[in-house]
Amino acid sequence: MSTSAPAASHVASPALVPTLFVSHGAPLFALEPGETGPALTRWGQGLRAQFPDLRGVVVMSPHWMSRTPQVMTGAQPATWHDFGGFPPALYQLQYPAPGEPALAQEVLSLLQAAGVPAQGDAQRPFDHGAWVALMHLFPQADLPVVQVALPVGAGPAEVYAMGAALRGLRSQGVLVLGSGSMTHNLAEFFGGAREPAPYVIEFSRWIESALARGDVKALLNYRSLAPHAERAHPTEDHFLPLFFALGAAGDDLHANYLSREVMYSMLAMDAFALQPAA
Numbered sequence: 001m002s003t004s005a006p007a008a009s010h011v012a013s014p015a016l017v018p019t020l021f022v023s024h025g026a027p028l029f030a031l032e033p034g035e036t037g038p039a040l041t042r043w044g045q046g047l048r049a050q051f052p053d054l055r056g057v058v059v060m061s062p063h064w065m066s067r068t069p070q071v072m073t074g075a076q077p078a079t080w081h082d083f084g085g086f087p088p089a090l091y092q093l094q095y096p097a098p099g100e101p102a103l104a105q106e107v108l109s110l111l112q113a114a115g116v117p118a119q120g121d122a123q124r125p126f127d128h129g130a131w132v133a134l135m136h137l138f139p140q141a142d143l144p145v146v147q148v149a150l151p152v153g154a155g156p157a158e159v160y161a162m163g164a165a166l167r168g169l170r171s172q173g174v175l176v177l178g179s180g181s182m183t184h185n186l187a188e189f190f191g192g193a194r195e196p197a198p199y200v201i202e203f204s205r206w207i208e209s210a211l212a213r214g215d216v217k218a219l220l221n222y223r224s225l226a227p228h229a230e231r232a233h234p235t236e237d238h239f240l241p242l243f244f245a246l247g248a249a250g251d252d253l254h255a256n257y258l259s260r261e262v263m264y265s266m267l268a269m270d271a272f273a274l275q276p277a278a
Contacts, residue, residue, distance in 0.1 A: 016170040016252065017051055018275035019163070021245040023181045023259075024061070024133040025267050026189075027083045030093055036259040036269040037136040043258050043273065044137040047175070055173035056100050056144035058107055058166060060159075060244040061129030062180055062237040069111060069162070070149035073104040073120035077145070080125035095131035100144035103174065107146055107166060114165035121149075133179045148244070155236070156220045156243045163247025176248035178241030182207065182268035183232040189264055196262035199228040204260065204268045207242075211255040211272070219246065232268075249274035 022040060029037065048054060063082060064070070079094045104120060111118040126134075130147050151158065166176055183200045206226045210218045220243070223229050223236070233239045246253075254277040261269040 015051070016276070017054070017173060017175050018047070018252070018256075018273040019170065019176045019178075019245040019249040020271070020273050021178045021180070021242045022133045022137070022271040023267070023269040024129050024179045025181065025263055025269055027086055027090060027128050027132060029263075029269075030128075030132045030135060031087070031090060033136060034263060034269070035261045036271060039258045040133070040136040040271060041139065043271075044139075048138075051173055053173050054143060054175065056103050056146065057134065057138075057175045057177055058103070058146045058148060058169065059130050059134070059177040059179055060148045060150055060162075060241045061127055061133075062150055062241060063127035063129040064124065064147060064149045065152050065237065066149040067152050069116050069118040069151050070121045070124070071104050071108050071111070071118050072099060072124040072147040073101050073108075074099045074122045074124065075101055077147070078125040079131055080127050082127050093131075093135070095126055095135050095141050097126075097131075097134065097138070097141040097143060097145045100146055103144060104146045106169070107148065110165045110168070111162060114161065116162055116165060118148075129179045133177070137177075150237065150240055154240065156222070156240065159240045159243040160216075160220065160247035163244040164250065165247075167248050167250050170248065176245060178243070178245035180241035181238040182270035183266060184238035185231060185234055185266050187234070188266040194265055196268075197265050199231055200262055200266055200268050202227045203229065203232040204270055207270075208255065208257070211253060211274075214253040216246065216253070219243075245274060252276050
């Protein structure tokens, strides 16, 4: 009889769900998807095929800003049409995805353990920064969604830390999503131009280059390093969700670009997944 020790068993580590940054554009993106909407839909379909037990989505949007960190805890959030002056058809759209109170509590616990004094909000509806992006990604609206507020006054490092606190959710079938805009100078929205403004391209490709290098330090300091940063983002709110996705990605800095489209000359619609290199 053999007295040798049994061979060690090797248990495969659970696959990590990529993190995702999307530019949600203007509210009309819901009705005028351009090239970006179909690209998001294809990516969402691929993600569901790769992760058939996908548990839910945790999303940060700049259209929910709070003085203290907040997490949506309701079981059935409403769809909020938080804009005015658009065609009536836009106000008829609904995104009836369920909330997930249990996942929301996990998010709260993880943030609090990381020193982020987050609180729950059971009444919070989905703002358009969340539901417009999600209706392209997951049009069936069957995945549970938990929204996290962007704290007023937070900068890139603080938002990165919030994403990093949720990094472990990726091994539990949760997609961490930052929904913002690669460029967002609304003062130029009504300029009438249709060709992409040169500064939009230069800023967007600088970000892509920094991602390709895995240069988190440069990204965190984009305000002083990236070309045209203040013109691309007169205020930071629409760019900060990128750092939520970046923090959750950790070392998985390979950026798989889904879109580089530019709408209305000044809205870069860049969307990319952060995942291990193939």
